[in-house]
Amino acid sequence: MPEMPQMKKIPVEELKPGMVFTRTVFGDNYEIVAEPNTPITSKDIENLKKKGVKFVETTGELKGIVKIQEEVPLVDKVESSARELVTFYKSLVDSVESIYTNYKVNKEILPEKVVNVVEKIITKISEVGDKNVFLNLINIVDKTKYLSTHVLNATILGLLLGKEMSYPESKLKLLGTGILLMDIGMVFIPMSILERETKLTDEEYNKIKTHTVLGYKAVVQENNMSPEVGRVCLEHHERWDGTGYPRGLQKHQISEYARIASIVDTYEAMTRKRVYRDRMMSFEAMRAILAEGSTKFDPDILKVFLRMMSVYPVGSYVMLNTRAIAKVISSDPISPFRPVVKVVYDEFGTKIDDGETIKLSEESKIFIVRPVKEEELK
Template sequence: MRLISLDVLQPGMIIANTIWNESGRPLIQKDVVVSQQIINRLKQLNIKYVYIEDKISKGIEVRESIPVQKRLGAVKKITESFKKLKGVEGKKASYILDQQSSEIGKLVDELLDSILNSKEMLTIITDSFLYDEYLYQHSFQVTLYSLAIAKELGYPHKELKLIGIGAMLHDVGKLQIPTSILFKPGRLTDEEFETMKQHTTFGFDILRNLHSISLLVAHCAFQHHERLDGSGYPRGLVEKDIHPYAKILAIADVFDAVTSDRVYRNKMLPSEGVQLIESGSGKIFDKKCVEAFKRCIVHYPNGTIVLLTDGRRGVVAKQNLNNSSLPLVRIFEENNTLVKSTYMINLEEHPQVLIEKIEPDYLAAVE
């Protein structure tokens, strides 16, 4: 299978991955032949990319790190927990969350087990799942990214769990932001953004009053928008004053935000999100955390069409565990001419050949 932009999806192509809603029901099934009606439906759902089956990518598998049912179950639990807090403020919100702390801890344990028992890098396919509200999906994915980074940094199990709980609850303060701002289908005004920024303080106030969860979790909510150079919020802290857990969450939070669908802007592909994070390494993001992040996240997911610096074009077929930025690529074209027989190149073994760009709009090979 391979990844293709919805802009070039055509009737007759075959869907390779089932698209699910938040209830665990398939909206568009795997192996369905694409019609114009399906294309129109995908556009209505604001989906940017889909996986298709074709000759050049035959046999290439794309598997998400967390099984479908486990992901859907986790997001459902997060949704149920968060919705109980809507419209509730202060110590009452803390009390309600305290009652759910055991369930939240169990959920983090399940996700942590999945991360610890996997030797593969983290792959999350956001376009295969559709949720009514971005907040719940975001909380789940930030938890996975944070756990993967913390694992790579060598944190012990006890701290990994704290980081996971902090990541899952990092945006709980957004439940006290007016829905007109939180779910506004467009960019916020300066005044609205100032209101939105208060979610870090609201989250801190809820979490610091919990009796069943460490105060460190509250600092995850309070500081995940702080930046090393003091440009973050709410306090404009600099590197030495930002908690190590918050430095991890800052990267996970931004990466998921830019690689997920939002009404007011197009999502980035994983490699583009990685480049954005890398550009802030040592400036706004902690360098060690960035390097750990780069090692544990798939930069170019299997099925991605890439153009190499030597003029060859191929589809990512397999990941290199030693270097996530240098995958194995199945070459199907040389200098804009299809090869008679495809072959594999391991970019780790050819340091002079780099990926020049990703091409989800590429169609020539299947015309």
């Protein structure tokens, strides 16, 4: 009768990523750590240490150590890419500021400069390949120049939405150019009105509403740009039910580019602090937009926007039923109420830098209790 192979104990501390054994490697209670001829990963080793396992066992022999391509955790990919993009983002803010200032001073838009900014965003979105990086970016950057950052963020959101709608690059350029210039007419609205802390008079509100017509004139009549771009300036405050301005258009009378712009413009404005009101939480803004969805916005485009953003938008904070607070780092289009989150405060309110990343759609016992305002974290 052949001798049974002996089970050997191997200290977890001696395990290295890429180790391959000829037989199955077991942890506590014969839980399989690695199949025969399958490399052990750093995640396997990390999980063993988290569970307090000191030894693994196998009847096999060490076959060798292979080089494996470790998967970079989603949170690391998102945060690393976002850090790299901050400089890129700030340069775009400066470019937009220059475009708007130049028009105010010289009545000249410089279309090639506008298109250049839009092309840079389109290229960067394709290079990065993960919309969540950009959704995080427009949340984490310090926004001091309201008009420039507002139209830039709306442009980024609009281009991401356009890609979700399978727009070709030619349509993305027109869409992005229109959104980037949609508030160009605002440069002639007095700051005393734009920064008013009290309720505007009817006369002042009507003055602000003229920015749509002024924008169209600036783009089409003064600078000979595409009427499709001009219509975004003119129609981004029109509403699906005909209650918008300046012409009270409804449904498909409004250009598709402007229907996209109206959604991203509204969402971005809601989530920005103004002198006359605090910023809304991303969750509150989404809820407000959804509440008016069937009447104010194109319902088909709104569905795509919801799928892209999720109910709990990337960059927002939520409390879990464990009492821990987590940051939303990725949306889940299939389960919009169960995004991917990273724990940033434990259940005792202690801030943690290396918190667990949780894909809530795969965790039946963990769920979101409520959104959390950033002020609550301080």
